[in-house]
Amino acid sequence: MEPRRRIGFAGLAVFAIAFVLTGAQVSEPWRHRAVAxxxxxxxxxxxxxxxxxxxxxxxxxxxxxxxxxxxxxxxxxxxxxxxxxxxxxxxxxxxxxxxxxxxxxxxxxxxxxxxxxxxxxxxxxxxxxxxxxxxxxxxxxxxxxxxxx
Ligand code: HEC
Known part of the structure; x- marks a missing residue:
């Protein structure tokens, strides 16, 4: 693989991970749950x-x-x-x-x-x-x- 494409892949992977993490966070049910x-x-x-x-x-x-x-x-x-x-x-x-x-x-x-x-x-x-x-x-x-x- 060319170095440039490799960097591209790494960038995409980081983006995907960040997306999954923030996405998972937003959908967390505890945000909407009252706790006593x-x-x-x-x-x-x-x-x-x-x-x-x-x-x-x-x-x-x-x-x-x-x-x-x-x-x-x-x-x-x-x-x-x-x-x-x-x-x-x-x-x-x-x-x-x-x-x-x-x-x-x-x-x-x-x-x-x-x-x-x-x-x-x-x-x-x-x-x-x-x-x-x-x-x-x-x-x-x-x-x-x-x-x-
Ligand atoms: C180095 C690894 C490590 C880290 C860091 C760690 N834990 Fe643990 N934790 C364990 C292990 C191993 C056990 C199981 C052994 C025990 O009961 O002490 C455990 C047990 C627990 C339990 C009881 C789980 C059960 O099934 O009964 C809770 C709750 C817990 N951890 C919460 C936390 C929280 C909150 C943090 C961060 C503030 C944390 N742990 C950080 C390794 C870790």
Missing amino acids: ASGNAARGAKLYETLPCASCHDISRPWPGGAICPNLGNIATEAARIVRRPDYHGRAKDAAGYIRESIVDPNAYIVPGPAYRQADGQSVMPKTFGQTLTPAQLEDLVVFLLTRR
């Missing part, structure tokens, strides 16, 4: 995109799945189910609590999965979000993830 909690789902969605969450998690596919990390496509439903499991030993009582706990204290309950644990038994998920996120940011993320049913 202190956070803001739209702000949470922005945060989710800017933080490294998406480099590990796939939010478009259902739980569990994901070779590196559990998928979060229906995390609200799954979170409500997980807190009632007999082997759940974290402190959360409901879906919101479970999602919050998962973000600030990943080791509280480690989802059984192919590669979700490090060799030392700790969660592969970074344990620093509890320090780096403000309480308001955390609530925005929780409310956003609660829209994933």
